[in-house]
Amino acid sequence: MASDLEMSTTYDIAPASAPPDAATTARLPASSKGAKALRRTQAHLDRLGAIKPHEVRPAAAREASTEPGSLTMDYESFFKSELDRLRQEGRYRVFANLERDRGNFPHATWRDGGSQRKVTVWCSNDYLGMGQHPEVLTAMHEALDRCGAGAGGTRNIAGTNHYHVMLEQELADLHGKEAALLFTSGYVSNWASLGTLAAQMPGCVVLSDAGNHASMIEGIRHSRAQRIIFRHNDPEDLDRHLSSLDPSVPKLVAFESVYSMDGDVAPIAEICDVADKHGAMTYLDEVHAVGLYGPRGGGIAERDGLSHRLTIIEGTLGKAFGVVGGYITGSAAVCDFVRSFASGFIFTTALPPAVAAGAAASIRHLKASSQERERHQANVAAVRAGLTAKGIPLLDNPSHIVPVMVRDPVVCKRISDRLLAEHGIYVQPINYPTVAKGTERLRITPAPFHTEADVAHLVRSFDTIWAEEGLPRSVQARVPA
Numbered sequence: 425m426a427s428d429l430e431m432s433t434t435y436d437i438a439p440a441s442a443p444p445d446a447a448t449t450a451r452l453p454a455s456s457k458g459a460k461a462l463r464r465t466q467a468h469l470d471r472l473g474a475i476k477p478h479e480v481r482p483a484a485a486r487e488a489s490t491e492p493g494s495l496t497m498d499y500e501s502f503f504k505s506e507l508d509r510l511r512q513e514g515r516y517r518v519f520a521n522l523e524r525d526r527g528n529f530p531h532a533t534w535r536d537g538g539s540q541r542k543v544t545v546w547c548s549n550d551y552l553g554m555g556q557h558p559e560v561l562t563a564m565h566e567a568l569d570r571c572g573a574g575a576g577g578t579r580n581i582a583g584t585n586h587y588h589v590m591l592e593q594e595l596a597d598l599h600g601k602e603a604a605l606l607f608t609s610g611y612v613s614n615w616a617s618l619g620t621l622a623a624q625m626p627g628c629v630v631l632s633d634a635g636n637h638a639s640m641i642e643g644i645r646h647s648r649a650q651r652i653i654f655r656h657n658d659p660e661d662l663d664r665h666l667s668s669l670d671p672s673v674p675k676l677v678a679f680e681s682v683y684s685m686d687g688d689v690a691p692i693a694e695i696c697d698v699a700d701k702h703g704a705m706t707y708l709d710e711v712h713a714v715g716l717y718g719p720r721g722g723g724i725a726e727r728d729g730l731s732h733r734l735t736i737i738e739g740t741l742g743k744a745f746g747v748v749g750g751y752i753t754g755s756a757a758v759c760d761f762v763r764s765f766a767s768g769f770i771f772t773t774a775l776p777p778a779v780a781a782g783a784a785a786s787i788r789h790l791k792a793s794s795q796e797r798e799r800h801q802a803n804v805a806a807v808r809a810g811l812t813a814k815g816i817p818l819l820d821n822p823s824h825i826v827p828v829m830v831r832d833p834v835v836c837k838r839i840s841d842r843l844l845a846e847h848g849i850y851v852q853p854i855n856y857p858t859v860a861k862g863t864e865r866l867r868i869t870p871a872p873f874h875t876e877a878d879v880a881h882l883v884r885s886f887d888t889i890w891a892e893e894g895l896p897r898s899v900q901a902r903v904p905a
């Protein structure tokens with residue numbers, strides 16, 4: 425019997441009852457490889473015709489054949505035609521091959537084929553340049569020399585290092601919570617924690633903000649708990665949904681503080697008020713806020729004096745803290761519960777000790793120093809002011825994220841390519857499914873280390889490209905805080 429995964433892998437791609445590939449084929453030139461592959465796949469499905477999903481044996485699907493007339497799927501052609509489709513839609517992802525230049529952040533060497541050039545990075549999530557901070561590097565070198573490369577096991581079996589324990593204490597203190605729990609990434613921390621809590625609490629209903637990150641959505645889906653999506657940043661809608669639920673069922677409200685693509689900020693206090701009214705737990709993703717906001721870098725909740733109101737605060741070590749890893753913080757009981765039941769925590773090798781040491785050094789530094797945060801905010805303001813003065817269409821928001829709205833995937837990619845090749849500026853285009861179709865953008869993230877000259881060059885380059893491309897200049901569209 426095929427598992428759910430196998431079944432969906434087979435049928436999500438091209439179920440016998442799915443609309444024929446006409447729409448897809450129509451987007452491709454009739455003679456293109458992609459169109460031919462799709463025709464072959466369609467012919468294959470037509471031949472399978474009457475076979476119902478449950479009658480297809482996974483073993484047969486695995487026996488790939490490229491023989492003409494074969495009944496089995498031509499996997500390679502399928503992959504290639506799907507990739508062709510992404511290219512045609514202008515949302516095929518091309519990674520910039522960068523070599524970060526330590527001590528010269530945010531500058532890097534970009535390699536393209538055989539050539540290379542120095543570029544200025546304007547889209548890094550190493551928001552404060554902590555990935556190159558001397559205290560972080562020293563701590564990592566020391567831990568590497570002392571403990572070696574890897575952790576040597578899962579947290580349960582030989583992999584818990586003293587550096588992990590110290591880092592968890594540092595994180596609990598950062599958010600004013602009793603305990604913290606480390607994960608290998610922010611994605612895994614969301615996926616594992618939400619997935620575990622929602623699955624293990626009998627009858628749990630999860631109320632998820634419509635703008636939540638993929639890692640939260642996947643975790644909630646994985647739990648198979650009932651999921652209700654409330655309107656983005658809308659406590660009234662949340663209240664309506666919570667009011668419709670049986671007061672006795674466990675409820676978990678999951679949302680973010682700073683939303684990574686629009687840069688808008690959640691009304692945390694109001695959401696907590698509503699959650700409290702209905703006896704719901706709250707889970708706040710502060711991935712794009714930790715290190716950056718609050719007197720000690722504890723995020724928006726710390727800045728607004730709200731940390732104590734959240735049941736769980738989740739964060740990453742990979743963005744403003746400049747290293748890698750993720751975590752949750754909360755009561756001793758909730759962290760212990762996730763530690764004890766989450767497969768995404770239990771069954772994986774612990775973070776390398778040097779990573780834990782570097783992250784702890786970064787957090788310690790940012791607890792004591794606000795200099796990076798102040799320079800960061802000043803540069804964000806300078807970039808916004810410069811681009812706004814030129815009429816470059818920005819999405820206004822109260823955070824450090826500066827989205828330049830292009831609203832077309834092909835144009836967005838072209839501007840990004842031109843900025844890189846002609847101006848030595850790297851800003852990755854952001855397309856569907858990261859953002860909705862029609863809202864494609866260039867997401868600029870100024871760092872404290874961009875100089876005045878860097879900012880002036882960025883603004884000039886955008887202005888030049890906007891003129892050469894004949895793109896509309898506009899008044900800002902405001903995203904409510």
Ligand SMILES: Cc1ncc(COP(=O)(O)O)c(C=O)c1O
Pocket residue numbers: 609610611612614637639680684709711712740741742743749750
């Ligand atoms: C809101 C949000 N949560 C979680 C994550 C995942 O964090 P990490 O990159 O540490 O896996 C991201 C990543 O960009 C994110 O934007």
